[in-house]
Amino acid sequence: SAADKNNIKAAWNAIGSHAGDHGAEALERMFHSFPTTKTYFSHFDLSHGSTQIKGHGKKVADALGNAVNHLDDIPTALSALSDLHAHKLRVDPVNFKFLSHCLLVTLASHHPAEFTPAVHASLDKFFATVSTVLTSKYR
């Protein structure tokens, strides 16, 4: 909805330049809380502060930022990533929920004042939509 879009854009503005850091933190939280997710990163150094996690967190954050700028057509904006996840990465769909949850936890812990129930709901919807797009070409 229009209200959701406003909430999402406002939240992303508040996050500003911290997006990459938050992306990395969300990944780290996910690896700790949902260890099965580590199976997709056997080629990574997963220790705290790892350059690879930082780099990957920024990648994820940039992709989400791109989606925020194209809320009216996320499928087109993320089409290449959608192909990548379907044909190369083949991450089981359940894992997108884990990362989405950890993104929410990260945002709640760093931006408690902005993380109102309404903003929380809009962001949850946004992450769910992105997840659906990323798994849309799986079969």
Place this chain on the structure above:
Amino acid sequence: MVHFTAEEKAIITSLWGKVNVEEAGGEALGRLLVVYPWTQRFFDNFGNLSSASAIMGNPKVKAHGKKVLTSLGEAIKNMDDLKGTFAHLSELHCDRLHVDPENFKLLGNELVIVLAKYFGKEFTPQVQAAWQKMVAGVSIALAHKYH
């Protein structure tokens, strides 16, 4: 069965000591009803749930949230036997309340998010991981008597 290490128990108990049960309960349940509106199906008699502010301010939501978290507080004293602690509540949620156990996972995650909001930096990845185990254990225990 979920097994907690001594360290995890310490993490959970120490954070719990600082939680305002009434406030956190209302916040977690309220957010569940706002973020996943279909969960309102269990609360037809709660009055006004028509907007986020109505839900978060609703006295029945706050009271029920407090009830739920108080029960969680009891479980934290019995982390080695969550199934036993929640046996009666499990039967209740199946036989009388007819709540799909999926909802326990949703509420558990809402609680984790609320704790993150309250505790900020203190809610490290390690602390979160201990709490994810806790809410997962509670969800499993509450679903255990379903038939």
